[in-house]
Amino acid sequence: MPARTSSGLLDLITVFDNAPLDFELNHDPYYTLILAPDNRVHGYIHPNTIACMPWPASFSINHTTRQVTLSPPPSNISPSIHANTAFQQAVDAAIDGSIFPTLNGLHSEYFLVPGARHFVQIERFAATLFGIATRGAHLTAYTVTADGELRIWVARRSKTLHTYPGMLDSTVAGGVKASDSPLDCILAESMEEASLPQSLVAPRVRATGVLTMLNRNPRTELVHSEILYTYDLELSGQGDEVPRLGDDGEVEEFVLMSCEEVEKRMRAGEFKTNVCAVIIDFLIRHGKITPENEPDYVEICMRLQRRLPVPTRADV
């Protein structure tokens, strides 16, 4: 096999999926989060967070083993209520004290702790403080022309958004709320962000897999696992089947781009970082990135589904 240099696609994945591959084994200086009596690790917490968080009494911290443990639920309280109350107390106190810039002083919607044995929820903005896995869902809408050319509907994020303003994004994307399934998220966001009604999307949308990443924010140093459910939606039929700006003001415009243009803009750094993984996975599944044209093909596929250092479901 002749030596070939990287095409750079792997580097695009690494911008977001940037924590070491052996993080689960070597996670100093992070503390692990345990939800007793479950002894699996559900999160990784930075020492600065350990020091600043107004921990409620139900959490105990061991600085020798670098472990934060939520106490087992008392016999008269359900495990869900015990855990949810404890996390809420911590988040409320942190917001009241304006302790973490990550929280922006605001409350947010609830996310799930995906691997917990019981229903445990935590506010979205706080999830990364605890290093808990977050769930997102991304929809790629596309058209196929009569002569077989594939084009992708790309969203440009509003310039007024707090995160990644003005950058290119999946057609539709959102965080999966605690009580929602990934498909619930896609159906709701399709209407809110892209004016694509459930009656159009539900019969045609196709779940296509999941991408897993481990991000270490270079500025805050917070680490969290990301679970991104991917969906495809072909919009090649007749009629008014195109994404249009929704009411929520999160999108500035939708642009139909050739695969070549998407790849070019991705390499130019115009896409939100984790969306590069969604695009690369889409281009692989649709036969645009192949073993013949991509020297890092096998490594890219392994990285798109990298093993996460937290459980993704209850161990039942």
Add this chain to the structure above:
Amino acid sequence: MPARTSSGLLDLITVFDNAPLDFELNHDPYYTLILAPDNRVHGYIHPNTIACMPWPASFSINHTTRQVTLSPPPSNISPSIHANTAFQQAVDAAIDGSIFPTLNGLHSEYFLVPGARHFVQIERFAATLFGIATRGAHLTAYTVTADGELRIWVARRSKTLHTYPGMLDSTVAGGVKASDSPLDCILAESMEEASLPQSLVAPRVRATGVLTMLNRNPRTELVHSEILYTYDLELSGQGDEVPRLGDDGEVEEFVLMSCEEVEKRMRAGEFKTNVCAVIIDFLIRHGKITPENEPDYVEICMRLQRRLPVPTRADV
């Protein structure tokens, strides 16, 4: 999240992908294979193989570090010729001496050592003795009926085959020869096994990704990494576009099955073990297995692209 039991699909993957997830770190009693001066591990060799192989002088064995090292190439010999000659000497002597049942006393076609810095080939039957990663390619041909029902063309292996006689298989599958690309393999095998000519397949076949597995044969205890390139081919058009028995006698029949029937027969153990991964991946990409109907969805996706304990390309 309420506790849900496994659907059993993960167990089907584990029948073939059965080596521990931390094998790279804990691979006793296996010896590692080094191709000096490259110090990365390209294979894992069982102690029985170490003891029985008629090692040529270019290999040195360290029983303390459990390492087999192919010497660096002499300055007047190319790295490829040096390595290929050394492996060929070992394989020739092993076959001549009828030492390993795995070799069946026969020579075979050549496979690539995928992560080697130079072109290194080894006979197919011998690759697993050295614990080298092998490359395969699988094509799933399918039809979509007018009302959207997806059906899969399943091959039944000939009862006269040495491996997995009579079991169900991908529409077309084969090992990727050393000098071939995965697509070359698919185009050749499509004609040989299924009478699907290149003129039909080439314009329509779609590369869809790669599956990675780590198999430990329960009988021989040989360990090897498997890299399976996947391809889809839709055959829903008019005309004689169906797989028909080829000349090579490897297939007994082709049967068009609903996804439900494929899944049922897979659970009944009728499919060749590594083909279950190909089918599960196909059903995920086509939206038949979803986050809503499969509790192990995220774990399955991570397992289908598990990290291999050998490099998959040159480290250039």
